[in-house]
Amino acid sequence: MSAIIEVSNLSFRYPGAEVDTLRNVNLTIERGDFVAIVGGNGSGKTTLCKTFNGLVPHYWSGDFAGSVHVDGVDTFTSSVAALSAKVGYVYQDFQNQLVRPTVRDEISFGPINFGHPDHVARTAEVITSLGLEDLAGRFTWQLSGGQAHTTALAAVLALRPEILVVDEPVAELDPARAHDIYQRLRWLNEELGLTIITIEHHAEFIAQYANSVVLMSYGAPVWHLPVDEAVNRTDELARHGIPAPQVIQVGRGAGLGQVPRDIPSAVSALQAAGVTARDLPRPPVSRPATDVVATARGVRHSYRSVGGNLHTALDGIDLDLHAGDRVALVGGNGSGKTTLLKLLSGILVAREGDVTVDGINTRTKSPGKLAGTTSYIYQHPQQMLLKDSVRSDVALFPSGRRMDGWQELVEQVIERVNLSEFAERDGRTLSGGQQRRATLAIGLAMRPRVLLLDEPTSSLDVASREGVTAMLADLSDAISCAVVATHDMHLVADWANRVIVLEQGRVAADVEPRELFAQPELLARVRLVPPQVAELGLALGLEQPPLNVVELLECLQVRERVSC
Amino acid sequence: MLRKQRDVLSVEWIKLELIRTAYATRGGMFSRRDPRAVLVWYLIMAFVPWFTHNVTVLAVLFVIAAIGVFLARVGPLVLGLFIIGIGFEIFYLILVSLMFGGNLGTLAALGVVNLKLGIISMASMAAFVSLDPEKLSDALLAFKMPELFAFGVSYGYRMLPIMVEEFNTVFDGFRLRMAPPEKRGFLGWRTVVHWAKMAILSFYPIFLNTAKNVRTTVEALETRGFTYATVDGRGRSIRLGQMRMGTVDWLLLVVTVALVVGAFAAGQAWPLYR
Amino acid sequence: MTNDYQRAGSLRTSGSGAPELRTPQKLMVFVLSMALFGLANIILEIIPDVTIGPVDISVAYFVFVPLAMVALFSPFWAALGAPLGEIVFVDLLMGDFSGLSEVEGYLQMFLALYIAGSLIRNPRSRTQIWLGAILVVVIDKFLSAIVDLAKVWLALEDPEYVEGLPESILFLEGIGFGVDIVMSGILFGAIPAMWLIPALHGKIEPLLGMRPRVPGEPIPGQAPRTGWFVAVAVLLSIAAAFFAFIEAWDLNVGEWEPDFLDQFGMNFLWVSVGAIVVVLGLAYLAYRAGRKRDGESQARLQAEADEAVALAERERREESIHS
Structure with missing residues (x-):
């Protein structure tokens, strides 16, 4: 693997701001990686990503020190237009990213502006590969949130970038749709070899889809680690406002060392460690229901x-x-x-x-x-x-x-x-x-x-x-x-x-909430994703799904209890 | 009075009507034509009335424009505003000339002016209501208008439903949270002032929210080569290359010119002034 | 509040210093101005006008909206965008495009806003905001009032003019002008702007990645106070008036005197068109000439600007110490 993005000693300050938003960032992103950038609000995640396609410093004038090389090109001496061919960017408020009336037009907008003679082929290719055939003639304001996000993604892909930056896809979408988007990103990553960078708050999504994780804090990366290692640094993540996925918390609580990231492997790991679960009596919640x-x-x-x-x-x-x-x-x-x-x-x-x-x-x-x-x-x-x-x-x-x-x-x-x-x-x-x-x-x-x-x-x-x-x-x-x-x-x-x-x-x-989580088929039908503990509890054979990590730990019988 | 969900003459209805108008969703003859042909049609209809004072000619032109409006399937909001506008205008004219001792001659004279303005208004209704933003901006590009103007048109259309919605939400917020005046006042003037105040206050959040949205939009434009295209001509030529003048488009123009010539011929035959 | 505008050194680029607009920033100001004024207009379009007697007590436009834009951002780009918003959102969309008079309206509104915006040196000064708001309406409406009054004058030349009309037009025009100043200039101009502009100052600029205007500092894209600009402005207003005349010509000459028109009507039109072309050409030449001479005055302006910034910053520092 070779590096596709190299950031060295990058500092940036917005005009009129009093402190640097980015402070001496040093970071290397490998070609073909699926990177999740995490960190609390205001840690500089979005600003960092905007340096990749040259919006910083070509669009946002400000104090810029250090360098960013994308595919060997120094972004400072390049331009936003030139970098757009390499880096695609999907915004958190993607609705505002759609600038044209119809979906097809939105997708062909970029290729036409750059004067690509094959703009028709590019548009058609993206429409087919993202399955947008039925939507191509629609007006962009008619789209649902998920469809609008896919359209924004398609419009960016029509420029055939090698790197795709997606800012918080989950923020405006329901969880089931967010999973759809992530599966699509995984497909782009695995099948087309795109380097994917997402900004994400939700540890579950990181654990499930990313290959490596960058933790940002106060404008600089704390570390950049493979995902297995990253999600197991529970305390550190929690300190930066990202509690570990519940699976990891349960595994830790049950005394496992390295905890697998997904539910099936967590179940087998727990069972291998001799952990069993038994139901505790859970009285129904009291609701007066009189007045x-x-x-x-x-x-x-x-x-x-x-x-x-x-x-x-x-x-x-x-x-x-x-x-x-x-x-x-x-x-x-x-x-x-x-x-x-x-x-x-x-x-x-x-x-x-x-x-x-x-x-x-x-x-x-x-x-x-x-x-x-x-x-x-x-x-x-x-x-x-x-x-x-x-x-x-x-x-x-x-x-x-x-x-x-x-x-x-x-x-x-x-x-x-x-x-x-x-x-x-x-x-x-x-x-x-x-x-x-x-x-x-x-x-x-x-x-x-x-x-x-x-x-x-x-x-x-x-x-x-x-x-x-x-x-x-x-x-x-x-x-x-x-x-x-x-x-x-x-x-x-x-x-x-x-x-x-x-x-x-x-x-x-x-x-009641507990009854809801005990009905996986209902949840699937209405496109809801239950908390991981509830799923894990059911997978471990509990009748009544636990609502939080503590409840599940209470149900587990382990040789030695480790507090989480 | 009990509140009811209304489908017509409500804010929701206005929003839908604006969208339908902006995106020419009603279809109609002009929306299937090449946008350049539609613009040329409009130019003919908008300029010709100024070259005559012959009521016969104007009447025929009025009929042509009315047919245009009919073929374009103009929606009720736009048509309603137009008719109300004309109605008020006539009412107002009668009032003015009566107050200042005018006579029927004045009315007739002003009536002719209104006939002209009516032709032009109807022509612009038929033409612009039928052009969705894409076609309109392409046609403007074809007529060598600045790129910024053509973009402004298509972006403005796209933003309109969103902005009206946003304004509606913010305005509703004020209606919910700001106490209405206790007394309505003479002719309800306190209520009018209250509403005007809310409309003005709504602009504070609207300014800030729109600024935030515009930032994303312009960044996205930048990454997708909008500025690049204004310098590099290839994008423009691709856009223009997509338009085709078909037989029906030429036919439309020929028939219109023939009808206009016919109108003038009729004017020669049966001249009628004032 | 700490002050960090002095920061410089081995940086590769710096956002502080002379406020120079980049293309995307101009685009943002333009688009924002267009969208907001367009929205304001569509709201007015939907609200029915109030007519009391023969006088139309309506609000011509929400002047405070574009005024806030020109007062806070580059007056040039904001003034260019605002009238386009009106054309796009209301005239084209609602199919209310009236051809030539739109060009007239655009030029008038652009000039009015550009000049008013350049006048507001300090977005927190109420006096300047008041002046700006009234100036917009005066410049914009004065030009159309002249056209309307000229109609009356032309009609008076003709002994067979219709009884009672000139007086009524003169009277209504006068009242209309007054009503516009009160309604659009003050009630929906100066008063809301007095609250809105200071409230937005310092808050909206960072959203667009710009530094707020510092009182006294030269404004990016402001109207230069040089002879050539005045010349361009005057010529543009004359051109705007001619556009209006092409329409008005028909009203005051044509309608009342068909014979006259039959003889001179067409020539009259072509004379007007020719005049527009000549006047616009002159305006362009004056603009070009002004641009060339701009370089020298630039350096002087820069020096003044640096002084003003330093002064303003000193004031700001002192303010923060006191508070």
Whole structure:
């Protein structure tokens, strides 16, 4: 293997910034490798990747020291256009990467701009190899998240790069689709020999797909190791905000040395070490289920599409939500989760059927009047950060309605989400996790009975994700019922006491988290990926899947216990 | 009054209508033509009315433009805004001339001007509503417009649904969280001020969010050779090479010219002024 | 706050120093300006206009949107993008493209924004923002008002003109101009801009990878204050007026006097077209000439700029010490 990217003593500072974002980076990436770059938010991962295709320093003017050689070419003396033929880049917000109206046009855009006479062949080749034949004529805004990501990927591949950089593919996609994307990347890596570089927070994906791992911290790589070795450095990864995959944690807890990365080999390794599992009595979670706070009766809703036909989103929903319920609303993309939340918040009213919240039929009051009873928190925090400081955003509702003692309420809420020191900052300048907590504070300051959250943990690194989950768990005294639409099964396992599974606009199951994870066929049907511990527990022969590492370890009988 | 889900005259409907208009999803005769032919057709229809004051000619041209609108399958939003615009204009004219002691002659004179403007508006509706951004930007390139302008057109179209959606979300956020005025005031002026205030306040987050999106877009453009293509001419010639003027395209232009000539002939035969 | 603009040394490139725009940055400013002003216009398009009596109390445009762009970024590229946004989002998309008068509108709006943006030296100065907002409307609307008034004048030449019309046009034009200044220039211009521009200053620039404007520092792509620019600007406005005249010509001459038109109408049109060509040609020549002489003044400007930056930075340092 030869080196395709060589970085030496690279430092970079953005214009107007006060510290260097990259500090003396030295890194070599081999041709044909599948590299995962990991590190906490703000560790310089994305900036590093932008030096590979020359965006830094040709596009981002700033202080640039050291050198980056890509396939033998010094990026500093080359240009973005020339480097694009070698390095393809798929962004985290890939929707904004699509610049042309139709999929086919998007793909041929690059080859035509560079004046490649074989642009037709290139476009056709990429369309076939990524299976985009059916989508080629579609408009790019009609695409679902997964399709849009594939289109962005195809557009980049049409320039036939040797290196492909993919920034956090999992952030905006549901887990099943994220696995599809990763399988495609693996295929590109193995079949076409492309060098793949992904930025990734999720240890499970790293363990499953990458060949080597670069850990970044404070603008420099800490190490670059083969994946087996990397994922077993659990403590170090955890310190940088990337807890090891649960399989590894369990293996460690059970006293194994080097733990295999996938579930089948972990099972055999555990069995080889003489570990057996037995079920412990797990009482069902207690839900009072007496005081009804919200109901939906015969709710049907549909959207009109551009073509003029009705597209059904919800198809006959009957639900009662009780005080004390912590509901996780799960299901694949397009199963109607967001629509149900918007109906419960009164932002939308259903075409058929009625929704009542706290005894009020949502048809009888305007969304503004309902906002104090039931509030909805959007998936993208930037859509809720309307003012120029966190404090004024939180205060917008209570101060406008002149709620009694709103000043104290605002301070209290900001304190509660641990944002006191950032209260004067613009929410947009905060990290992803802080932004989520700010939106949570906005919701709490409205003093609702029902709090509705859309994907509160998506695109967060694991540490921030756990922060948000803990905060949700802590809210039970402030609100009587919370509903969270999510793909994050860790959140479901750690927080929810009730899971409602939606499938094509209908309730497919209304169960406890443990019951959900005991039904692999249901999970597969609705494109959900259970936490690794649940899968591992079932694979070890448990009847009741464990919800977290501690629960699984309790079930394991080992000769000598090692605390994890 | 109970709230209901509405399919027409709602924000959602406007969004869909804009998309349908922008992407010419309704089909129609012009959307299948070579974009250059459509633009030339538009130019003919937009310029000819200025060369005459003969009402007969204008009336015939008006009919041609109306046929164009019909063939182009213009959607209800655009057509509605056009008719409302014309309606207001006529109402306004009557009012003005009555207030300042005008007579029917004034009205007729102004009516002719409106006839002309109507022809041009309809021609532009028929032509531009039928061109999806791709075709339009290719045609503009073919007519030697700057690359930046052609790109601006196709990018603007692409961003439009996203930006309207974003604005809608942010505006809804203000509606949910900002307290409405307690009293409506005379003619509801407090409500009007409240809405205007929300619309203005919405621009703060919109500026920042759009700036963030634009950054990604322009970076992506850069990596895919947009600037390169403006310097290197090969991309442009490939794009232009993809357009073909077919028989029907030529036919469209010939028939239009014939009809226009016919209109002027009719004007000669039965002249009518004012 | 520490200060690190002095940083230099064995680096291969440096982002600090004279604020010079790179092509992609120009593109970003252009695209952002286009998208935002386009959005503002489409919102206005959907909102019905309020008509009180014969006077149209409507908002012509959200001036604060493009004003924020020209005040915070390169005025040239922002001013170039904004009117295009209006054409693309509203006129082309909604099929409301009216041909020549669009060219007129584009030139007027570009000039108005470019000049106003170059005037705002300090994005945090309320006075300058007020001036800028009103200036945009004045420059833009003044040109069209002149055209409209000329119509009346031409109509007065003709003894058989229609009763009552010139007075009404004069009256309405005057009121319209006043209404535009109040509605577009102040209510939807200066007042929102006074809040929006300082709120965005220092926040939006880093998102595009640019350094915020420092008060007093020369602005990349600002209108040069030299004779040639004034000449180009004047010539462009005349050209814009001629575009309007081609349309207006028909209204004031043609409609009221068909005989006159039959004799001179066509020539009239060609004279206008010829005038546009000549005037645009002169503007281009003046621009070229100005560019050549630009080099000398550049050095002087640079020296001034360095001084201003140093001054501003000193102020900033002192500010942070005090606070």
